[in-house]
Amino acid sequence: MTAMTQPAPAASAAFPVTTALALEGMTIERDLGVAFGLVVRSMGAVKSIGAGFKALRQGEVTQYTELLEDSRRHAIDRMIENARLLGANAVVAMRFDSSEMGQQLTEIVAYGTAVVVRPAG
Numbered sequence: 442m443t444a445m446t447q448p449a450p451a452a453s454a455a456f457p458v459t460t461a462l463a464l465e466g467m468t469i470e471r472d473l474g475v476a477f478g479l480v481v482r483s484m485g486a487v488k489s490i491g492a493g494f495k496a497l498r499q500g501e502v503t504q505y506t507e508l509l510e511d512s513r514r515h516a517i518d519r520m521i522e523n524a525r526l527l528g529a530n531a532v533v534a535m536r537f538d539s540s541e542m543g544q545q546l547t548e549i550v551a552y553g554t555a556v557v558v559r560p561a562g
Contacts (some may be wrong), residue, residue: 456521457531458553464531467558473527476555478519480512481548509549513537516551529555 457464516537524532535553542548 456525457558458517458521458535459531459533460535462534464533464558466561467531468561469533469556469558471557473524473529473555473557475552476520476524476527476529476532477550477552478516478521478523479548479550480516480519481542481546482508482512483545483547509539509547512547512549513551516549520551520553524553524555527555529557531556531558 457467463469517535520532520535532553533556535551537549537551539547539549
């Protein structure tokens with residue numbers, strides 16, 4: 442399994458996030474503990490009805506795909522904000538978790554280890 446490094450959108454520019462336990466070419470100076478970002482989303486009644494009809498036809502339900510992609514990005518942004526508050530300049534060992542809360546709500550959490558890194562050398 443290969444490690445993923447999140448591309449840097451504007452909010453996370455120059456803030457490396459990886460699923461690996463280390464960043465290539467960097468040395469971890471300090472481990473600051475767990476950083477996380479949490480998002481709870483609802484699709485809303487109208488979109489849920491449309492998604493329900495689409496699910497009957499089989500195939501990808503794009504309404505849910507878009508909701509989950511957006512929620513994951515939002516959770517990553519919140520995790521980065523949390524890591525910065527801890528004094529980190531990177532996150533390693535990043536993971537996602539999700540669960541349903543009732544029938545209409547989905548919880549997405551991004552979490553990882555907030556670290557202070559410097560170039561190896």
